[in-house]
Amino acid sequence: MTVSTARVPTQPRALRPAVPVVPAGHPWRRVVTRAVLVPIVVLLPLITLTPGADHRFNVYSNGGRFAADPLRLPWSVVESLPTYLALGNFRPLGRLVEWSLDVAAFAFTGLLGVPATIGLRVVSFAAAVLMTLAAVLFAESLTGRGRLFAAPPSTFVALLPFAVGAGLVAAGRTSTTVLFGGLYFTSAALVLAVAAWACRARRAGPLVVVAGAALAAFNEIAYLALPLATVAVLIRFYVTRVSLGWRFVTLLWAGFLPVFVPIRVLIYRQCAHGGCYTGSDIAVGGAPATFPQRLVAWLPPLQWERAGLHSAGIIVVLALAVLIVLAVRTPLGGPRGDRRQTLGLVLGAVTILLLGAALAALNADVQHMPWGQGWRESGLTAVAGALLLVAAGRRFPRPALAVLVALAVCSVAANRDFRDASGGGRYPYLHDRIAQEVAGFDPTPDGDARRCALRAAFIRNGADPAQVARLDLSLDRATRQLAGRRFCSEAPR
DSSP states (O other): OOOOOOOOOOOOOOOOOOOOOOOOHHHHHHHHHHHHHHHHHHHGGGTTOOOOTTHHHHHHHHHHHHSSOTTHHHHHHHHHHHHHHHTTOOOHHHHHHHHHHHHHHHHHHHHHOOOHHHHHHHHHHHHHHHHHHHHHHHHHHHHOOSSTTTSOOOHHHHHHHHHHHHTOOOOSTTSTTTSSHHHHHHHHHHHHHHHHHHHHOSOOOHHHHHHHHHHHTTOHHHHTHHHHHHHHHHHHHHHHOOOOSHHHHHHHHHHHHHHHHHHHHHHHHHHTTSOSOGGGOOOOTTHHHHHHHHHSTTOHHHHHHHHTOOOOOHHHHHHHHHHHHHHHTOOOOSOOOOHHHHHHHHHHHHHHHHHHHHHHHTOTTGGGOOTTOOOTTHHHHHHHHHHHHHHHTSSOHHHHHHHHHHHHHHHHHHHHHHHHHHTOSHHHHHHHHHHHHHHTOOOSHHHHHHHHHHHHHHHHTTOOHHHHHHHHHHHHHHHHHHHSSOSOTTSOO
16 A cells, blocks of 8 residues: 655745845945056146255166066165164165165156156155055945945045145155155055054955064154054954954064064164164154154145145136036945944054154154154055044035035145245256256267256355266266166266
8 A cells, every 4th residue: 555645845944134245346346446546646737846865866877777677676676675774774675675666666667768757756656546546445444344345335444535635745855745655655555554454354364474574674654563453453353343463463463573573673773873774763752842743744635734735727717617616426325334434444543643753753853853744654644644534524514524525625735835935046957958968968069068067056056976876876877777878978877
């Protein structure tokens, strides 16, 4: 007898609640667009700014040496280590980046025939864009609770490019906006990127140890990545209650300290009695008095004063139009951030300010600078100030955006006035003419006579023999690379 089995109807599986798919791509593309355009608009008046200090020589010297054979760069950096260590300076990876940026600036002369002065500014602008993007990454990594870039950008992030742009002011000849912008904007971007990495790192291995050692061999600004990453992990835990990044930070310090400590001991012994490079000197005695003014040096009004803001021109009107268009197209309907996220952002900004101000205050040269004067930490502290500004405008994003646009426009005007004020006298004319002669090399006797006249004017302007020798070497390297000839036939070989 066959018994038929009854088929029990299967129960439908319980449907999982649908996970909303957030159309985040378009808003984030807009954030990236603003992070690219705003720094360029603010810095554009400086495109023809005359190079100063080592820029007068390095772009020609390094460009002429390495443009045809960039693979020689790392070995040349290694060969230079004993010389720089004897002067109390240890930045092999930072120097590799700096020289590579000089080669990139010089490439504009070789490829496009434009003066190296413009190439230097283009490289600096690109580094400022990189720093602004890194600031966006840092803010989102620090305060965002979900997967990175999965949700629409918060009002913090939407406002941040305008706030960073407002702080990119030519606040004196030592400001990163004017001098070594490519290197120190890149250094600031590196510090922010490492801190963002620490906030989001789920795994950490030997690569993190190598990264720590690399930071110890980069430059003094890069050193700040270690304490900032440590504090950022604590802030991230406060905001999200998720414990990530502790192993990452431990391994980062494990790679950093074995390089940093012996090198600093060696430099201390070498430079304890003076005679070393003052840009790397540590002067503890004057630091307490300098620290307060470095804490506020990022404030746009103080920087405007150092830049000599007094008027506006057509370029400011154009900048205003571009920034207003960007502002109108800025959606501010994303999450505004709760109290924990706002406090986390403020704590991150304060940490950056304290670290940057402490580093600057310990420098002997900075201790003689007036309020608002820029230095190597200016890019990083400009980001810190920007984070404070967007945190303050969280509850009123539209008015905050209007204020930030106004600040950025004033910074454009300040940069324009700094450029105009810097163009007076024979010094800028002389080096602008040298750059033009290198770019449009004239092989005729008349061209040689013009170039030798420029060299003679450099000597008459009070250059010492070492500077003259450096100018001859740098320019000869550049013109031999570009045209196969010396810059001036009358210069000693």
